[in-house]
Amino acid sequence: MPAFVWLTVLTALRILGRNRLRAGLTVLGIVIGVGAVIAMVSIGEGAKQAVQKQIATMGTNVIFIWPGSTTAGGVRGAQGGAVTLTVADALDLKKKIPLLSDTGWYNKSSTQIVNGNRNWNSYTYGASPSVLTIRDWAFSSGGPFTQAELDNAARVALLGQTVVENLFDPGEEPVGSLIRIKNVPFRVIGVLSPKGQSASGSDQDDIVFIPFNTAERKVFGTLFLGSVVAVVASTDRVEDLADAVEQIRQVMRSRHHLQGEQPDDFVIRTQVDIGKVQEGTSETLTVMLMVIASVSLLVGGIGIMNILLVSVTERTREIGVRMAVGAKRLHILTQFLIEAMTLSVIGGCVGILFGVFAARLTTVIAGWPTVIATQTVAIAFVFSVGVGLVFGLYPANKAARLNPIEALRYE
């Protein structure tokens, strides 16, 4: 049988070669379908990986705890409106939950920052040193502040890349220089490595870190001592996140004296939760792509079926001769199926090339990141073979069921 299959493929290629224009027009549907899917999946995949990179900039296995909304006389305020989270919460969580590798806390405030004759408005974070490690902040020069600097409320600051760009000349070394945050002088002891855009689109490098205690006592001022806008925590292993979240909830409820039916007065989100939102978006995109792909493959398949039916009619006599000299039904069926699959595979391959080219072109022209996954290409290929098989079946079966006498007599 292998010799038979191989020779049939050659025959099919020769027959298609005779009618290049017809074959080309027939496979156009498949080419466009497969090409569009490859291009769009590549763009989607590129976007997905870009988002994953952004999510990774949040840190590793990070858990965020924010205050819940206030409820005053039945009117619910915005999330974070309540002032319920404290430094003590963060410390207690770390003490009571061994799963947590570390906890951190911070307040933030929009501040005017001055260096000599330049100024810039940026969010200043009054944070515990652990925030820097939990969120995986690296340094391009200098280093973090210490526990001692936190305890002593030292006037030291870490600057994000965007802040540096706006306050210093290019090439000027910020570490060691003196700046003023809300008119309070600070010494710059470190410059943070850039993280780029966050998953929600904000500039993560437009940031200043100062020790929490310094912020509370000397810069922001505060209504309730020890209150924070967020607590962050991390686990060593990603699998522990769910357990850790549950334990945090228990500890927080008991610390905040919440009983029975009372709702949480805080919100817990993990990096995984935030990632899932993005995944949901890309899943919707994937489903849409699959719909487009199915429609175009369907149209392409119908084209192949149509041209094969024409071919069966045109070659009725040939089929009769083949049957007369001993072709069995399976032989005829295989021959036409192979012709259909040859068409669809050629269409699929051209489509793949076309799609890859389109994706590359998108990267070059629009600057969008694209990722051509081997898996996508493989699936597109398998699908185009499948289309040939499915839509070739009816014409092939029609050919195989011809009566040899009538086929030989066909004019």
Add this chain to the structure above:
Amino acid sequence: MNPLIICEDIWKVYRVGDVEVLALRGLSLTIEQGEFVAIMGSSGSGKSTLMNILGCLDPPTRGQYRLNGVEVGCLRPDQLAEIRNQQIGFVFQSFNLIPRTSALENAQLPLFYRGLSLKEQRALASAALQRVGLRGREHHAPTQLSGGQQQRVAIARALVTSPSLLLADEPTGNLDTQSSREIMGILEGLNRDGITVILVTHEIDIAAYASREIVIKDGQILSDRATKGRPHVVGV
């Protein structure tokens, strides 16, 4: 030796709309191996139907047809295809070569369905082409060949499997006198080599090449006689 073909009380009924057409009406026939038989008759006499049945293209409605001792009537289409491939060669009036395909590949076709390797197919097919005098034309397409040459390719295709039976349906119907003579010469030669040849024709001078002449009328045998002047070959 057993006869090659034994037909006993063969009936063939076609249904054309509501009308039943009796193409063959209780025809019985025995053909020995090595015979050269001409089947004659006017159109509508049933000779083509008989040809189709003898060629295992169509089973009889009723009656027995034994080819080489095998009862053919009850076989399934694929089994018939195998018998055609193994035992029967066809030569048609309109040559029926596959267009835009070389003489060699046309002659290879039956071997292709036998599943032989390409090398074996080529060797046997070029030997067959040589036998019909087409050496050097292996790679010509049908359109590059004259009618007589095309029919020779068809004969090569028929004999490439070394069949025991060669069925020629008006093989010279589309040919001029000279080509007809050449084609009949080839068939005669093949018969001399031991192949049973059954020839359907309505031309008396073509039928004269055969050693036995059967005339069919209204689905029955009108006459069956050995042709004078030529030996009625029985056996090999």
